[in-house]
Amino acid sequence: MDQITPPQNGKPVLSVKNLVKHFPVKKSFLSTKREAVQAVNGISFSLAKGETLGLVGESGCGKTTVGRLIVRLDTPDKGEIYYNDSPNLAALPEKEMLSFRRNIQMIFQDPFSSLNPRMSVGSIVGEPLAIHHLAKGKERRERIGRLLRDVGLQPEHSVRFPHEFSGGQRQRISIARALAVEPDIVIADEPVSALDVSIQAQIINLLLDLQKNFEISMIFISHDLSVVGHISHRIAVMYLGAFMEVGSRDQVLFDPLHPYTRALLSAIPTVDPGTTRKRIILEGDVPSPIHPPPGCPFHPRCSERFDPCDKAAPPLVEFEDGRKVACFLYKDSTGK
DSSP, X not given: OOOOOOOOOOSOSEEEEEEEEEEEEESSSSOOOEEEEEEEEEEEEEEOTTOEEEEEOSTTSSHHHHHHHHTTSSOOXXXXXXXXXXXXXXXXXXXXXXXXXXXXXXXXXXXXXXSOTTSOHHHHHHHHHHHTTOOOHHHHHHHHHHHHHHTTOOGXXXXXXXXXSOHHHHHHHHHHHHHTTOOSEEEEESTTTTSOHHHHHHHHHHHHXXXXXXXXXXXXXXXXXXXXXXXXXXXXXXXXXXXXXXXEHHHHHHSOXXXXXXXXXXXXXXXXXXXXXXXXXXXXXXXXXSSOOSSSTTGGGOTTOOGGGGTSOOOOEEOTTSOEEOOTTOOSTTOO
Protein backbone atom coordinates (compact mmCIF):
# COMPACT_ATOMS: atom_id res chain seq x y z
CA MET A 1 0.00 0.00 0.00
CA ASP A 2 1.38 3.39 -1.01
CA GLN A 3 2.70 5.79 1.62
CA ILE A 4 0.47 8.83 2.15
CA THR A 5 2.04 11.81 3.87
CA PRO A 6 -0.39 13.38 6.35
CA PRO A 7 -0.92 17.14 6.15
CA GLN A 8 0.67 19.44 8.70
CA ASN A 9 -1.38 20.07 11.82
CA GLY A 10 -3.14 23.39 11.93
CA LYS A 11 -6.50 24.99 12.34
CA PRO A 12 -9.22 22.69 10.94
CA VAL A 13 -10.85 23.77 7.69
CA LEU A 14 -14.00 21.92 8.79
CA SER A 15 -15.32 21.18 12.29
CA VAL A 16 -18.40 19.05 12.99
CA LYS A 17 -19.76 18.85 16.54
CA ASN A 18 -22.48 16.53 17.89
CA LEU A 19 -24.27 16.19 14.54
CA VAL A 20 -27.71 14.56 14.75
CA LYS A 21 -30.24 13.67 12.04
CA HIS A 22 -33.40 11.58 12.44
CA PHE A 23 -35.82 11.07 9.54
CA PRO A 24 -39.47 10.75 10.60
CA VAL A 25 -41.38 7.78 9.19
CA LYS A 26 -44.99 6.68 9.53
CA LYS A 27 -45.49 3.16 10.82
CA SER A 28 -48.32 2.35 8.41
CA PHE A 29 -50.96 4.02 6.26
CA LEU A 30 -53.59 3.82 9.01
CA SER A 31 -51.27 4.42 11.95
CA THR A 32 -50.95 7.82 13.60
CA LYS A 33 -47.80 6.83 15.50
CA ARG A 34 -44.64 8.58 14.35
CA GLU A 35 -41.23 6.94 14.46
CA ALA A 36 -37.85 8.02 13.14
CA VAL A 37 -34.85 6.54 11.35
CA GLN A 38 -31.91 7.50 13.58
CA ALA A 39 -29.45 8.09 10.76
CA VAL A 40 -26.79 10.13 12.59
CA ASN A 41 -26.44 10.19 16.37
CA GLY A 42 -24.13 12.88 17.70
CA ILE A 43 -20.92 12.46 15.70
CA SER A 44 -18.01 14.92 15.90
CA PHE A 45 -14.83 15.28 13.83
CA SER A 46 -12.53 17.82 12.21
CA LEU A 47 -10.79 18.01 8.84
CA ALA A 48 -7.41 19.64 8.24
CA LYS A 49 -6.26 21.52 5.16
CA GLY A 50 -5.22 19.00 2.50
CA GLU A 51 -6.38 16.01 4.55
CA THR A 52 -8.57 13.11 3.44
CA LEU A 53 -10.84 11.55 6.04
CA GLY A 54 -12.18 8.16 5.01
CA LEU A 55 -15.69 7.53 6.31
CA VAL A 56 -16.41 3.80 6.16
CA GLY A 57 -19.18 1.45 7.26
CA GLU A 58 -21.89 -0.92 6.07
CA SER A 59 -24.79 0.29 3.95
CA GLY A 60 -27.33 2.17 6.04
CA CYS A 61 -24.87 3.26 8.76
CA GLY A 62 -25.48 6.97 8.03
CA LYS A 63 -22.25 7.90 6.27
CA THR A 64 -23.94 9.37 3.17
CA THR A 65 -26.28 11.35 5.42
CA VAL A 66 -23.22 12.92 7.08
CA GLY A 67 -22.03 14.20 3.71
CA ARG A 68 -25.46 15.53 2.78
CA LEU A 69 -25.75 17.32 6.12
CA ILE A 70 -22.40 19.06 5.67
CA VAL A 71 -23.40 20.49 2.28
CA ARG A 72 -26.89 21.13 3.66
CA LEU A 73 -28.78 18.98 1.17
CA ASP A 74 -30.42 17.80 4.40
CA THR A 75 -30.85 19.99 7.48
CA PRO A 76 -29.40 18.70 10.77
CA ASP A 77 -31.73 18.26 13.74
CA LYS A 78 -28.94 19.24 16.12
CA GLY A 79 -25.24 19.97 16.01
CA GLU A 80 -22.76 22.45 14.64
CA ILE A 81 -20.82 22.67 11.36
CA TYR A 82 -18.06 25.24 10.91
CA TYR A 83 -16.07 25.99 7.76
CA ASN A 84 -12.99 27.97 8.85
CA ASP A 85 -14.39 30.98 10.75
CA SER A 86 -17.94 30.69 9.39
CA PRO A 87 -21.07 30.87 11.50
CA ASN A 88 -22.72 27.56 12.32
CA LEU A 89 -23.71 26.20 8.88
CA ALA A 90 -26.13 23.75 10.49
CA ALA A 91 -28.33 26.65 11.58
CA LEU A 92 -27.72 29.02 8.67
CA PRO A 93 -30.81 30.05 6.64
CA GLU A 94 -30.94 28.45 3.19
CA LYS A 95 -30.63 31.82 1.39
CA GLU A 96 -27.27 32.41 3.12
CA MET A 97 -25.79 29.03 2.17
CA LEU A 98 -24.90 29.87 -1.46
CA SER A 99 -21.52 31.45 -0.74
CA PHE A 100 -20.48 28.55 1.49
CA ARG A 101 -21.58 25.92 -1.04
CA ARG A 102 -18.92 27.26 -3.37
CA ASN A 103 -16.32 26.12 -0.82
CA ILE A 104 -17.85 22.72 -0.03
CA GLN A 105 -18.75 20.56 -3.03
CA MET A 106 -20.00 16.99 -3.37
CA ILE A 107 -19.33 14.18 -5.84
CA PHE A 108 -22.23 11.72 -5.91
CA GLN A 109 -22.15 7.94 -6.04
CA ASP A 110 -23.94 7.23 -9.31
CA PRO A 111 -22.54 9.05 -12.37
CA PHE A 112 -25.49 7.78 -14.39
CA SER A 113 -28.11 9.65 -12.37
CA SER A 114 -26.16 12.65 -11.04
CA LEU A 115 -25.73 14.26 -14.48
CA ASN A 116 -28.63 15.88 -16.34
CA PRO A 117 -29.01 13.86 -19.58
CA ARG A 118 -30.47 16.89 -21.40
CA MET A 119 -27.47 19.11 -20.73
CA SER A 120 -24.20 19.04 -22.64
CA VAL A 121 -20.99 18.40 -20.73
CA GLY A 122 -20.00 22.04 -21.17
CA SER A 123 -23.30 23.17 -19.65
CA ILE A 124 -22.97 20.73 -16.75
CA VAL A 125 -19.43 21.79 -15.86
CA GLY A 126 -20.14 25.46 -16.54
CA GLU A 127 -23.37 25.68 -14.52
CA PRO A 128 -21.58 26.24 -11.16
CA LEU A 129 -19.57 29.06 -12.78
CA ALA A 130 -22.82 30.72 -13.81
CA ILE A 131 -24.56 30.19 -10.45
CA HIS A 132 -21.66 31.74 -8.53
CA HIS A 133 -21.01 34.46 -11.17
CA LEU A 134 -17.39 33.38 -11.61
CA ALA A 135 -16.99 33.53 -15.39
CA LYS A 136 -18.96 34.06 -18.56
CA GLY A 137 -18.50 34.04 -22.33
CA LYS A 138 -15.03 33.19 -23.60
CA GLU A 139 -13.55 32.99 -20.10
CA ARG A 140 -16.14 30.41 -19.05
CA ARG A 141 -15.49 28.29 -22.15
CA GLU A 142 -11.74 28.40 -21.48
CA ARG A 143 -12.21 27.38 -17.85
CA ILE A 144 -14.47 24.49 -18.88
CA GLY A 145 -11.78 23.30 -21.28
CA ARG A 146 -9.11 23.45 -18.57
CA LEU A 147 -11.31 21.57 -16.12
CA LEU A 148 -11.96 18.80 -18.63
CA ARG A 149 -8.22 18.48 -19.25
CA ASP A 150 -7.59 18.36 -15.49
CA VAL A 151 -9.83 15.29 -15.18
CA GLY A 152 -8.42 13.50 -18.22
CA LEU A 153 -10.98 14.52 -20.86
CA GLN A 154 -10.70 16.79 -23.87
CA PRO A 155 -12.15 20.31 -24.39
CA GLU A 156 -14.05 19.11 -27.47
CA HIS A 157 -16.03 16.77 -25.21
CA SER A 158 -17.92 19.82 -23.93
CA VAL A 159 -20.44 19.62 -26.81
CA ARG A 160 -21.32 15.99 -26.12
CA PHE A 161 -23.97 14.61 -23.75
CA PRO A 162 -23.61 12.27 -20.74
CA HIS A 163 -25.06 9.21 -22.53
CA GLU A 164 -22.12 9.33 -24.97
CA PHE A 165 -19.62 8.54 -22.20
CA SER A 166 -18.63 5.49 -20.17
CA GLY A 167 -19.24 5.28 -16.42
CA GLY A 168 -15.68 6.28 -15.59
CA GLN A 169 -15.83 9.24 -17.97
CA ARG A 170 -19.12 10.37 -16.46
CA GLN A 171 -17.55 10.34 -13.00
CA ARG A 172 -14.71 12.46 -14.36
CA ILE A 173 -17.34 14.94 -15.56
CA SER A 174 -18.86 14.94 -12.07
CA ILE A 175 -15.43 15.64 -10.59
CA ALA A 176 -14.86 18.50 -13.06
CA ARG A 177 -18.23 19.99 -12.04
CA ALA A 178 -17.27 19.82 -8.36
CA LEU A 179 -13.89 21.46 -9.01
CA ALA A 180 -15.30 24.23 -11.21
CA VAL A 181 -15.80 26.66 -8.30
CA GLU A 182 -12.38 25.87 -6.77
CA PRO A 183 -13.70 24.44 -3.47
CA ASP A 184 -11.62 23.95 -0.34
CA ILE A 185 -13.52 20.79 0.61
CA VAL A 186 -14.85 17.95 -1.57
CA ILE A 187 -17.15 15.26 -0.20
CA ALA A 188 -16.87 12.15 -2.39
CA ASP A 189 -19.82 9.83 -1.71
CA GLU A 190 -18.81 6.34 -2.86
CA PRO A 191 -17.45 7.81 -6.13
CA VAL A 192 -16.10 4.48 -7.42
CA SER A 193 -18.64 1.92 -6.16
CA ALA A 194 -20.69 2.01 -9.40
CA LEU A 195 -17.58 1.54 -11.59
CA ASP A 196 -15.65 -1.47 -12.83
CA VAL A 197 -12.61 -2.40 -10.73
CA SER A 198 -10.20 -1.40 -13.50
CA ILE A 199 -11.79 2.08 -13.64
CA GLN A 200 -11.88 2.48 -9.87
CA ALA A 201 -8.08 2.73 -9.66
CA GLN A 202 -8.07 5.44 -12.34
CA ILE A 203 -10.58 7.57 -10.44
CA ILE A 204 -8.77 7.07 -7.11
CA ASN A 205 -5.47 8.16 -8.69
CA LEU A 206 -7.21 11.12 -10.30
CA LEU A 207 -8.61 12.26 -6.95
CA LEU A 208 -5.17 11.90 -5.34
CA ASP A 209 -3.55 14.01 -8.08
CA LEU A 210 -6.25 16.68 -7.95
CA GLN A 211 -6.08 16.88 -4.17
CA LYS A 212 -2.34 17.42 -4.32
CA ASN A 213 -2.48 19.97 -7.16
CA PHE A 214 -5.37 22.01 -5.74
CA GLU A 215 -4.72 21.46 -1.98
CA ILE A 216 -8.23 20.15 -1.45
CA SER A 217 -9.50 18.66 1.81
CA MET A 218 -11.68 15.62 1.23
CA ILE A 219 -14.16 13.36 2.96
CA PHE A 220 -14.12 10.04 1.11
CA ILE A 221 -17.21 7.93 1.87
CA SER A 222 -17.12 4.20 1.15
CA HIS A 223 -18.15 0.77 2.43
CA ASP A 224 -14.83 -0.68 1.21
CA LEU A 225 -11.92 -0.37 3.66
CA SER A 226 -9.39 -1.47 1.04
CA VAL A 227 -10.37 1.44 -1.23
CA VAL A 228 -10.40 3.90 1.68
CA GLY A 229 -6.90 2.74 2.65
CA HIS A 230 -5.48 3.88 -0.68
CA ILE A 231 -6.63 7.48 -0.39
CA SER A 232 -7.16 8.43 3.28
CA HIS A 233 -4.90 9.99 5.90
CA ARG A 234 -7.39 9.17 8.67
CA ILE A 235 -10.28 6.71 8.81
CA ALA A 236 -13.53 6.92 10.79
CA VAL A 237 -15.45 3.63 11.14
CA MET A 238 -19.21 4.19 11.47
CA TYR A 239 -21.98 1.87 12.65
CA LEU A 240 -25.67 2.71 13.13
CA GLY A 241 -25.10 6.46 13.09
CA ALA A 242 -22.14 6.51 15.51
CA PHE A 243 -18.35 6.36 15.26
CA MET A 244 -16.84 3.12 16.53
CA GLU A 245 -13.19 3.98 15.86
CA VAL A 246 -11.25 6.94 14.44
CA GLY A 247 -7.53 6.94 13.75
CA SER A 248 -4.77 7.29 11.23
CA ARG A 249 -4.87 5.00 8.22
CA ASP A 250 -2.12 2.76 9.59
CA GLN A 251 -3.70 2.58 13.05
CA VAL A 252 -7.06 1.47 11.71
CA LEU A 253 -5.82 -0.86 8.98
CA PHE A 254 -2.87 -2.51 10.73
CA ASP A 255 -3.69 -2.24 14.44
CA PRO A 256 -7.50 -2.06 14.77
CA LEU A 257 -8.96 -1.93 18.26
CA HIS A 258 -12.73 -2.07 17.91
CA PRO A 259 -14.26 -5.52 17.25
CA TYR A 260 -16.33 -4.07 14.40
CA THR A 261 -13.23 -2.66 12.69
CA ARG A 262 -11.51 -6.04 13.01
CA ALA A 263 -14.54 -7.77 11.48
CA LEU A 264 -14.55 -5.37 8.50
CA LEU A 265 -10.84 -5.91 7.90
CA SER A 266 -11.19 -9.68 8.08
CA ALA A 267 -13.63 -9.57 5.16
CA ILE A 268 -11.10 -7.94 2.78
CA PRO A 269 -9.87 -10.54 0.25
CA THR A 270 -6.12 -11.08 -0.01
CA VAL A 271 -4.30 -12.04 -3.21
CA ASP A 272 -1.12 -13.12 -1.42
CA PRO A 273 -1.18 -16.93 -1.03
CA GLY A 274 1.28 -16.64 1.86
CA THR A 275 -0.98 -14.35 3.85
CA THR A 276 -3.61 -15.84 6.12
CA ARG A 277 -6.31 -13.82 7.80
CA LYS A 278 -8.74 -15.13 10.38
CA ARG A 279 -12.26 -14.48 9.15
CA ILE A 280 -14.60 -12.95 11.72
CA ILE A 281 -18.23 -13.80 10.99
CA LEU A 282 -20.64 -11.27 12.49
CA GLU A 283 -23.77 -12.64 14.12
CA GLY A 284 -27.21 -11.66 12.84
CA ASP A 285 -28.11 -8.61 10.79
CA VAL A 286 -27.60 -4.89 11.27
CA PRO A 287 -30.31 -3.71 13.73
CA SER A 288 -33.02 -1.38 12.49
CA PRO A 289 -32.05 2.32 12.77
CA ILE A 290 -35.70 2.92 13.73
CA HIS A 291 -35.32 0.69 16.81
CA PRO A 292 -31.58 0.61 17.62
CA PRO A 293 -30.51 -1.65 20.48
CA PRO A 294 -29.86 -0.21 23.94
CA GLY A 295 -26.27 0.30 25.03
CA CYS A 296 -23.53 -0.12 22.44
CA PRO A 297 -25.16 -0.24 18.98
CA PHE A 298 -22.81 -3.05 17.95
CA HIS A 299 -23.26 -5.32 20.99
CA PRO A 300 -25.93 -7.70 19.49
CA ARG A 301 -23.39 -8.81 16.85
CA CYS A 302 -20.20 -8.58 18.93
CA SER A 303 -18.46 -11.79 20.04
CA GLU A 304 -16.59 -9.86 22.76
CA ARG A 305 -19.57 -8.24 24.45
CA PHE A 306 -19.89 -8.37 28.23
CA ASP A 307 -22.12 -6.98 30.98
CA PRO A 308 -22.16 -3.18 30.43
CA CYS A 309 -22.40 -3.40 26.63
CA ASP A 310 -26.17 -3.92 26.51
CA LYS A 311 -26.92 -1.25 29.11
CA ALA A 312 -24.84 1.84 28.27
CA ALA A 313 -23.30 3.25 25.11
CA PRO A 314 -19.51 3.55 25.48
CA PRO A 315 -18.12 7.06 24.93
CA LEU A 316 -15.68 7.75 22.10
CA VAL A 317 -12.46 7.88 24.16
CA GLU A 318 -9.25 9.42 22.81
CA PHE A 319 -6.02 7.54 23.52
CA GLU A 320 -2.46 8.82 23.85
CA ASP A 321 -1.64 7.89 20.26
CA GLY A 322 -4.48 10.12 18.98
CA ARG A 323 -6.96 7.46 17.96
CA LYS A 324 -10.49 7.28 19.35
CA VAL A 325 -12.47 4.14 20.17
CA ALA A 326 -15.99 3.63 21.53
CA CYS A 327 -15.68 0.30 23.33
CA PHE A 328 -15.76 -0.87 26.96
CA LEU A 329 -12.81 -3.16 26.25
CA TYR A 330 -10.60 -0.10 26.60
CA LYS A 331 -10.94 1.84 29.84
CA ASP A 332 -8.10 4.34 29.82
CA SER A 333 -6.14 6.60 27.49
CA THR A 334 -3.43 4.02 26.77
CA GLY A 335 -5.61 1.79 24.60
CA LYS A 336 -5.03 -1.19 26.90
